[in-house]
Amino acid sequence: MSMRDKVNIQCPKCGYSIEVRQWSSVNGEKNPGEKKKLLDGTLFSVKCKRCGHTAQVGYPLLYNDPAQKVMIWLVYDKDEVKHVTDYFKSSKNSDGDNKVDRACRQRIVRDAFRLREKLMIFDSGLDDKIVEIAKLAFSQNVQKQHPKEKIAAAFFSNEGGENHIEIYSVSGSAFTVALTQDVYKTLDDTYSGKASFAEDRVYVIDDVWALGLLREFNGEHR
């Protein structure tokens, strides 16, 4: 069930009061409209009725999709990360109505872009752990090919129907690398055993996580 609160914010441009409907949770199966808004980025944007300015808002939200066995918390501060981590750790062992399926993939993300990315990864039927490893490996390749650029961020996307990694540099350059099935399978064969080890203990699966895993893996395989 999706519940929501209503709060008012001041338009950053003209000061007019804008009503923001805040969703506390979105169920991907039951709320396909809201899921679509998460994917196109409009769930967190509000338009001022007086001046037309579009403002971005951010608030904690639980994305849940029982069919895909995915549960992702979008949280903003460190206390919330700790709170959700504690909840996740106990959730699969609890009894009653709140019991979480053992196979459920539980994640914590820190901004709406990462939430959107996770939805695209899971919708594509991919393992986000393997995708994070691919993002890191591709970023390192781009760095080697363009030594003067400083890589700032990388994102998975399936926009246009093809799985690819978008890599951005600090100077504003963008590089797109296709994540082909062959490359994905090679990475999956190499790392999935090691990567799955992290399940149920680590909930923030991101570039820092991938770097730690690769360092550990390469240390063992030297």
Ligand SMILES: [Zn+2]
């Ligand atoms: Zn305004």
